[in-house]
Amino acid sequence: MPRLSYRRALNRALADELARDEEVFLLGEDIRVAASAVTAGLLKRFGPERVRDTPLSEQAFTSFATGAALTGARPVVEFQIPALLFLVFEQIVNHAHKFPLMTGGQCAVPVTYLVPGSGSRTGWAGQHSDHPYSLFAHAGVTTVVPATPADAYGLLVSAIRCDDPVVVFAPAAALELRAEVSDPVPVPLGRGRVHRTGADVTVVAVGHLVHDALAVADELAGEVSVEVFDPRTLYPFDWDGLLGSVARTGRLVVVDDSNRSCGIAGEVIATVVEQVRLQAPPRRVTRPDGAVLPFAPALDRAVQPGRELLRQAIAHVTKDG
Amino acid sequence: MSGADPIRLYRTVRLIRRFEERAIELVRSGHIVGGIHPYLGQEGIAAGVCAALRPDDVVAGTHRGHGHVLAKGADPARMMAELCGRVTGLNRGRGGSMHAADFAVGVLGANAIVGAGGAIVTGAVWARRRRGEDLVGVSFLGDGAVNEGMLLEAFNLAALWRVPVLFVCENNGYATTMPVADAVAGSIPARAEAFGIRASTVDGQDPAAVHARTAAALARMRADGAPEFLEARTFRFDAHHTFEHAVRLDYRSPAEVARGRSRDPVRIAGSRLSAGDRAAVDADVEAVLEAAVAQALAAAEPDPATALEYLYASGLTARTGGG
Ligand SMILES: Cc1ncc(C[n+]2csc(CCOP(=O)(O)OP(=O)(O)O)c2C)c(N)n1
Numbered sequence A: 001m002p003r004l005s006y007r008r009a010l011n012r013a014l015a016d017e018l019a020r021d022e023e024v025f026l027l028g029e030d031i032r033v034a035a036s037a038v039t040a041g042l043l044k045r046f047g048p049e050r051v052r053d054t055p056l057s058e059q060a061f062t063s064f065a066t067g068a069a070l071t072g073a074r075p076v077v078e079f080q081i082p083a084l085l086f087l088v089f090e091q092i093v094n095h096a097h098k099f100p101l102m103t104g105g106q107c108a109v110p111v112t113y114l115v116p117g118s119g120s121r122t123g124w125a126g127q128h129s130d131h132p133y134s135l136f137a138h139a140g141v142t143t144v145v146p147a148t149p150a151d152a153y154g155l156l157v158s159a160i161r162c163d164d165p166v167v168v169f170a171p172a173a174a175l176e177l178r179a180e181v182s183d184p185v186p187v188p189l190g191r192g193r194v195h196r197t198g199a200d201v202t203v204v205a206v207g208h209l210v211h212d213a214l215a216v217a218d219e220l221a222g223e224v225s226v227e228v229f230d231p232r233t234l235y236p237f238d239w240d241g242l243l244g245s246v247a248r249t250g251r252l253v254v255v256d257d258s259n260r261s262c263g264i265a266g267e268v269i270a271t272v273v274e275q276v277r278l279q280a281p282p283r284r285v286t287r288p289d290g291a292v293l294p295f296a297p298a299l300d301r302a303v304q305p306g307r308e309l310l311r312q313a314i315a316h317v318t319k320d321g
Numbered sequence B: 001m002s003g004a005d006p007i008r009l010y011r012t013v014r015l016i017r018r019f020e021e022r023a024i025e026l027v028r029s030g031h032i033v034g035g036i037h038p039y040l041g042q043e044g045i046a047a048g049v050c051a052a053l054r055p056d057d058v059v060a061g062t063h064r065g066h067g068h069v070l071a072k073g074a075d076p077a078r079m080m081a082e083l084c085g086r087v088t089g090l091n092r093g094r095g096g097s098m099h100a101a102d103f104a105v106g107v108l109g110a111n112a113i114v115g116a117g118g119a120i121v122t123g124a125v126w127a128r129r130r131r132g133e134d135l136v137g138v139s140f141l142g143d144g145a146v147n148e149g150m151l152l153e154a155f156n157l158a159a160l161w162r163v164p165v166l167f168v169c170e171n172n173g174y175a176t177t178m179p180v181a182d183a184v185a186g187s188i189p190a191r192a193e194a195f196g197i198r199a200s201t202v203d204g205q206d207p208a209a210v211h212a213r214t215a216a217a218l219a220r221m222r223a224d225g226a227p228e229f230l231e232a233r234t235f236r237f238d239a240h241h242t243f244e245h246a247v248r249l250d251y252r253s254p255a256e257v258a259r260g261r262s263r264d265p266v267r268i269a270g271s272r273l274s275a276g277d278r279a280a281v282d283a284d285v286e287a288v289l290e291a292a293v294a295q296a297l298a299a300a301e302p303d304p305a306t307a308l309e310y311l312y313a314s315g316l317t318a319r320t321g322g323g
């Protein structure tokens, strides 16, 4: 079976959608030469009108995309670094997201915001290592964090076809992954995936952390039977899928690369405990409150949610009952 | 270039004037909640600019946006209903004064974030021209907006990518209470000129002058695709926002206000009509607004159960606040 890399999956999704729909076009910095690699070969195939390099004007080109979308175009805006989302939070949340309701349904804003390389990039330090997906979930903007090459392809395709704005976080820690994928297909937004079934505890893992959760589940096999649930889309969240899993296992751990306060892990736990009587108090493994990733690799790792803390959390929720 | 029909120009400034006066009454009576940013005194700009536009051209307005929406051709009755938060409003009562939009007549929306409209209308015009449509756009903005970085970025994109957007700066001398002299380094048209955008200044109190200057700009823009910038000097006759009717803010002297009000676009446009024509327009405008107010107040208020309707175009439904 052919092996598909995560980056190549994003590239293929862009190429397929550009080919399928004339209204799709790309905007971003250094995308003609594909500095991030996800737009490789697209300039040659689709030309500079549809693969548009922008000046360093994130706020203007984000709202330019909104304007184009209001007329029926489907722009994909690439951001070189996740922190740029802070610059354009206003343009996405205050305009793109609010226009349909504020106009009483007169318009749609089908823009995709793509961050190929979110979260820690080891050595890129404080201003290049953010993972602000919970912010967009909080604002009610459709937010996806694909963990695998197949999901990277399938969720990006669905994001581009969605009539609402969608933010696609492609974690830096997942970009080098490869997987056997014969024929990638669209993956519906808002649908989670059980990567591994288990009986004792549900571990909800976001993005690249799915692979850490699977590794820990493997290690613990024999002692604890771990189910790994990947929501894939954080907003809208697949509550039915998760509640089904937790109903089977009765225990919950969430591993989430957000800062702790108001991160998606808190929302997952709150929603589950509102509806399910768990057999043990749930746990979450996150970045610390207010985290700024320090430069030195050991420090960077120290504030990211990792396998050791995940093992501890699993031990905690399974130790009695 | 043919001049605009003086009757049409007068009708538009008169309609906006009386619309705003009726709206202020409805603010006072509590039928419009949240107040409005009255366009009183600035009517000549929207009237002159929009008279030079074609129906399929698009405009993006501001928080002081009623004039732009009306001049572009929205139904005053549905606009009034919107201000009153009724289901028959342009935005079905979901937008109100600061977000009134009518995509059917090319109004991409008033926008309550100062400086935000420029990039949006630039993207809209670019996308439609890419499909072969021959349209132009107008971004209305205040003097306060020229200090917003996002707008300057939009100037750059429009100039660089040759998107024919006319940026119309309504310089009424103040951003809320901040005088232009204390806020703008250099000159306002020079902001645009720095990006290679053709820029000029016009008397915003004279709708015919605004129309003539706009028509000339649009002809150049339709020919070469480049954006332009027009500073319209004007004066806001009333409050920044109706909250000022209750809270006196001390930033304009009575003498300055009297001087500003002495150049009234409605009087200037009206002086170009015979008394008979003027009376006929006035009577027509009164009838239109009488009906608009009556219809707005008779219309239903939206059902609270539909508060999140239109939040998502994709059909997604949001979780409610629980309980
Ligand atoms: C980005 C932004 N900053 C501040 C405000 C609050 N505000 C609303 S209107 C206004 C003044 C705008 O002045 P100007 O652009 O000159 O327009 P005018 O009110 O004079 O028509 C301010 C500060 C806002 N809505 N948006």
Ligand SMILES: [Mg+2]
Residues within 6 Å of the ligand: B142, B143, B144, B170, B171, B172, B173, B174, B175, B176
């Ligand atoms: Mg002003």
